[in-house]
Amino acid sequence: MRKKIVAGNWKMNLNRSESLELVSAISKEMKDIDLKNNRVIVAPVSVNLASVVDSEKDNRIECASQNMHFADSGAYTGEVSANILKGINVNLTLLGHSERRAYFNEDDALLKQKVDAAIENNIEIIFCFGEELDDRKAENHFKVVESQLKNALFHLKENDWKNIVLAYEPVWAIGTGMTATPEQAQEMHAFIRNLVKENYNNTIAENVSILYGGSVKPTNAKEIFGKPDVDGGLIGGAALKADMFVEIIKAM
Ligand code: PEP
Numbered sequence: 001m002r003k004k005i006v007a008g009n010w011k012m013n014l015n016r017s018e019s020l021e022l023v024s025a026i027s028k029e030m031k032d033i034d035l036k037n038n039r040v041i042v043a044p045v046s047v048n049l050a051s052v053v054d055s056e057k058d059n060r061i062e063c064a065s066q067n068m069h070f071a072d073s074g075a076y077t078g079e080v081s082a083n084i085l086k087g088i089n090v091n092l093t094l095l096g097h098s099e100r101r102a103y104f105n106e107d108d109a110l111l112k113q114k115v116d117a118a119i120e121n122n123i124e125i126i127f128c129f130g131e132e133l134d135d136r137k138a139e140n141h142f143k144v145v146e147s148q149l150k151n152a153l154f155h156l157k158e159n160d161w162k163n164i165v166l167a168y169e170p171v172w173a174i175g176t177g178m179t180a181t182p183e184q185a186q187e188m189h190a191f192i193r194n195l196v197k198e199n200y201n202n203t204i205a206e207n208v209s210i211l212y213g214g215s216v217k218p219t220n221a222k223e224i225f226g227k228p229d230v231d232g233g234l235i236g237g238a239a240l241k242a243d244m245f246v247e248i249i250k251a252m
Contacts, residue, residue, distance in 0.1 A: 173214025
C-alpha cells in the first residue's frame with residue numbers, strides 16, 4: 001500500500017542553527033501524530049544536512065538532499081554525490097526540481113543520469129516534474145508531463161520503482177500563491193498513475209506515491225490531499241514555519 005508523504009523543501013533558506021531550531025520545533029509539534037502509514041521528510045541545504053540528520057534521533061522526520069550529482073566523485077566543484085550523502089546517512093534525494101531545471105539547466109537527459117546514479121546507489125528519489133504556464137494555456141500539459149517521465153524514468157526496471165516517489169509540481173503554482181485546484185491536481189495525478197500502469201503494471205502504479213507541489217498551505221492542503229490519487233505534498237514556503245508545516249502534516 002502506498003504511503004502518504006509530506007516533504008518540506010527548504011531551498012536555499014536557513015543557516016545551521018535556524019535549521020536545527022525548525023526541525024526541533026516540527027518534531028515537538030508532531031509528537032502525537034501517528035506516522036504508521038505516513039512519512040514526513042525535510043530537505044535542508046546540503047551543508048546543514050548532516051547536522052539535521054544527527055539531531056533527529058527518533059527518525060520520525062526523514063532527511064532528503066535537494067540535489068545529487070550523477071558521478072560518484074571527481075572534479076565537479078560544488079556538487080554532492082550519492083556516496084557523500086550515504087556517508088551522512090541520507091538515503092533520499094529530490095531530483096528535477098523546477099528551479100534546478102530553470103536556473104541550472106537540468107534537462108531530461110541529465111536527470112536520467114542522476115536517476116540512474118541514485119538507483120544504483122539505492123538512494124530513494126523524489127522526482128519532480130510539471131508543466132509551465134504556457135504549456136497549460138496551450139493544453140499541452142499532459143504531453144509535457146508524459147515526456148518528462150518517459151525521458152527520465154520509464155527506462156527503469158520494475159524493481160527500481162520501490163525507490164521512486166513522484167512529485168507533480170506545475171511550475172506556475174510554485175511559490176506564486178496560485179495553486180492548482182484539487183480537481184486539476186486529481187486529473188493530472190490520475191493521468192500520471194495511468195501512465196505508470198501502461199508503462200509498467202497496475203501494482204507499481206498503485207504503490208507509487210504521487211505528491212502535489214505548488215503553493216500548498218494549511219488552508220488548502222486538506223482539500224488537495226483528499227483527492228484519491230494525491231498522496232501528499234512537496235511543500236516550499238509553508239515548510240519554513242513549524243506551525244504551518246505541522247498543520248499540513250495533519251491534513252495528510
Ligand atoms: C516547491 O518548491 O517545491 C514548492 C512547491 O514551493 P511552494 O510550496 O512555495 O510553492
